[in-house]
Amino acid sequence: DVKVTQSSRYLVKRTGEKVFLECVQDMDHENMFWYRQDPGLGLRLIYFSYDVKMKEKGDIPEGYSVSREKKERFSLILESASTNQTSMYLCASSVTPDPPDTQYFGPGTRLTVL
């Protein structure tokens, strides 16, 4: 079974803090993704990576950066957390090719910025 783990289930930070969200997958997948999920908005793609040290912007990259130094690990960074970044953050991974392009999600990190 594919396993995607995220470093924390719940996180509380203060405005202006630098925040690191870590994601690790154990299936040697090339592709990794970060989404945020908000009520009434669904899941929205922040960034993704298709290889080590490679990254691509998703739909809402502003205020975020990412790091992929190792294949199994993809980090989401909030350089200076703001209250509008309070959300559920979901990491996912996939392999190419992998019909049907299945993405496997981690359990999520619920981040609250005070």
Add this chain to the structure above:
Amino acid sequence: RKEVEQDPGPFNVPEGATVAFNCTYSNSASQSFFWYRQDCRKEPKLLMSVYSSGNEDGRFTAQLNRASQYISLLIRDSKLSDSATYHCVVKLPGVSGGGADGLTFGKGTHLIIQP
């Protein structure tokens, strides 16, 4: 990226009823289509892919109409355990050339099956 639009929820239906979800997508270059299911306080998981020929998995049937840019999911003989949020999901062509691209999710439809 273009939007994926789904029926607004929640859907409250009695156990045993047939439930139909509809979804439209606006980008004609979309190349792959899925329904994901998300249980309360859990992560989304792939329910089924959607093909033009239609596909069926037990009580679940998915259909794709590329001309109308329309996707559907039918659940027959609904069970209490079908209660969840159902996401219509579309994949656009990979920008990297490697086949990787993020998925575009609809806002999800919350389904509540009542005993």
